[in-house]
Amino acid sequence: MDFKVVTKPDTTSIELSGVLTFDDHERFKAVVEAITVAESDGVELDLTGMKMIDSAGIGMLLLANDRAGKAGKTLALRGVTGHVAKVVELSKVDQIIKVL
Amino acid sequence: MSAIPKFEEVSGGRAEPRTAFARLLLGTIESANGILCDTAEDVEAQTGRLSALFRSLTENTDSQTNRLGDLVGQIASVEHNGETIDLVSFPTILQQSLTEVTERILVLSKQGVSLIYSLDEIIGEIDEVNSCITEIEAINKQTRLLSLNAQIEAARAGSAGGGFQIVSTEMHELSRRIDALSERMRASITKVTESVQEVIGSIRTEYQELSEIGAMDLTSHIDAKEQLEVLLKALISRNESIQQTLGDSTETSRMIGDEIREVVVAMQFQDRMRQRSDAIVAAFGKVAEFMETCPDLVADEASCQSLTTTILDTITLSEVRQVFARNLGGAEAEQDRSSPPSPSIELF
Numbered sequence: 001m002d003f004k005v006v007t008k009p010d011t012t013s014i015e016l017s018g019v020l021t022f023d024d025h026e027r028f029k030a031v032v033e034a035i036t037v038a039e040s041d042g043v044e045l046d047l048t049g050m051k052m053i054d055s056a057g058i059g060m061l062l063l064a065n066d067r068a069g070k071a072g073k074t075l076a077l078r079g080v081t082g083h084v085a086k087v088v089e090l091s092k093v094d095q096i097i098k099v100l
Numbered sequence: 101m102s103a104i105p106k107f108e109e110v111s112g113g114r115a116e117p118r119t120a121f122a123r124l125l126l127g128t129i130e131s132a133n134g135i136l137c138d139t140a141e142d143v144e145a146q147t148g149r150l151s152a153l154f155r156s157l158t159e160n161t162d163s164q165t166n167r168l169g170d171l172v173g174q175i176a177s178v179e180h181n182g183e184t185i186d187l188v189s190f191p192t193i194l195q196q197s198l199t200e201v202t203e204r205i206l207v208l209s210k211q212g213v214s215l216i217y218s219l220d221e222i223i224g225e226i227d228e229v230n231s232c233i234t235e236i237e238a239i240n241k242q243t244r245l246l247s248l249n250a251q252i253e254a255a256r257a258g259s260a261g262g263g264f265q266i267v268s269t270e271m272h273e274l275s276r277r278i279d280a281l282s283e284r285m286r287a288s289i290t291k292v293t294e295s296v297q298e299v300i301g302s303i304r305t306e307y308q309e310l311s312e313i314g315a316m317d318l319t320s321h322i323d324a325k326e327q328l329e330v331l332l333k334a335l336i337s338r339n340e341s342i343q344q345t346l347g348d349s350t351e352t353s354r355m356i357g358d359e360i361r362e363v364v365v366a367m368q369f370q371d372r373m374r375q376r377s378d379a380i381v382a383a384f385g386k387v388a389e390f391m392e393t394c395p396d397l398v399a400d401e402a403s404c405q406s407l408t409t410t411i412l413d414t415i416t417l418s419e420v421r422q423v424f425a426r427n428l429g430g431a432e433a434e435q436d437r438s439s440p441p442s443p444s445i446e447l448f
Binding site: 026028029032052055058059060062066086087090092 | 202203214318
């Protein structure tokens with residue numbers, strides 16, 4: 001997994017790419033950190049470049065959402081398509097994290 | 101309905117007719133009477149049989165429809181622990197189970213990652229504690245050197261340095277105890293670190309095992325969910341098709357039953373035919389009786405008029421009586437009749 005933080009006037013977008021599995025949990029810490037220190041209240045995780053995500057990856061998204069809530073941020077997902085969309089629908093993550 | 105007696109029964113034995121025409125007429129009337137009676141009985145018997153067969157057909161059609169309904173009900177559900185479960189609900193139940201399993205996996209995944217993050221933070225703190233111990237050991241090492249130097253200086257001072265000698269010795273002892281304490285702390289921290297690393301290793305192993313059985317990437321779950329959705333749609337479609345077919349069958353059976361009942365009702369008109377034939381037989385009987393008993397009066401106007409009245413009185417079915425009255429010249433007398441015909445004869 002790779003990520004890039006893009007700061008916009010009213011929101012912070014974090015673009016994730018590659019695959020998000022358990023092996024990425026160390027690297028995902030930096031994503032969580034970027035979410036909690038974002039200047040804007042709204043933070044978007046752009047998953048357009050994400051090819052595959054497993055249950056650990058979904059767990060990390062839920063964890064990021066919890067940490068964002070504790071930091072007073074609102075997390076949302078964007079660019080959810082393909083395999084990622086199926087997993088998101090199956091896991092009903094869209095009922096917990098807003099999907100744009 | 102009482103049967104109309106045949107001519108032989110009412111004549112009570114016949115006298116020899118006087119003319120050939122009278123014999124011919126008598127024979128003709130007697131033959132027609134017999135044939136009419138036999139025909140009426142045959143028609144009645146066959147009609148009764150047909151009615152019974154149609155009634156049986158109606159009952160069998162209704163039974164078949166009920167059995168078909170029962171069969172469809174049995175196909176669409178199963179009994180389990182005394183509870184009837186609709187087959188259509190099976191995929192939904194399986195989907196719910198799949199969803200529950202998926203939710204639990206996600207909860208475990210989230211908790212697992214969260215636990216690892218917490219353990220990582222603990223390891224970070226342990227590293228900090230280790231740094232502190234290293235710092236303490238360095239300070240303690242310097243303290244120990246200071247105490248040794250103090251002891252040397254105290255020995256040089258001789259008796260004047262006796263008190264200082266005691267203090268430096270205590271400092272050395274204190275330094276030794278700090279060393280021992282640092283050693284114990286490092287040993288404990290090493291054990292804690294090893295335990296935390298072991299927990300992280302276990303979690304990693306669990307994740308790898310979950311990945312091996314396909315639980316982690318959820319691909320098998322997605323496939324199962326899609327297959328269940330296809331199965332559910334197919335079952336619902338089949339159920340609707342069966343219900344439609346059953347509804348059509350029931351409607352067809354109802355229509356067949358109605359039509360058979362209409363046929364049975366229509367066949368009751370046989371009764372009217374029987375009444376008509378009985379009326380004709382009775383009229384023929386009166387004529388035959390007249391010719392048998394009063395052959396000399398066949399040309400007598402008054403006797404024939406009396407016979408006409410007798411014949412019309414004998415016929416109780418109004419429509420037949422009207423036909424006879426019109427043809428026998430008793431129409432005027434027929435119009436004077438005010439009393440309605442007997443209901444027991446008219447109605448069937």
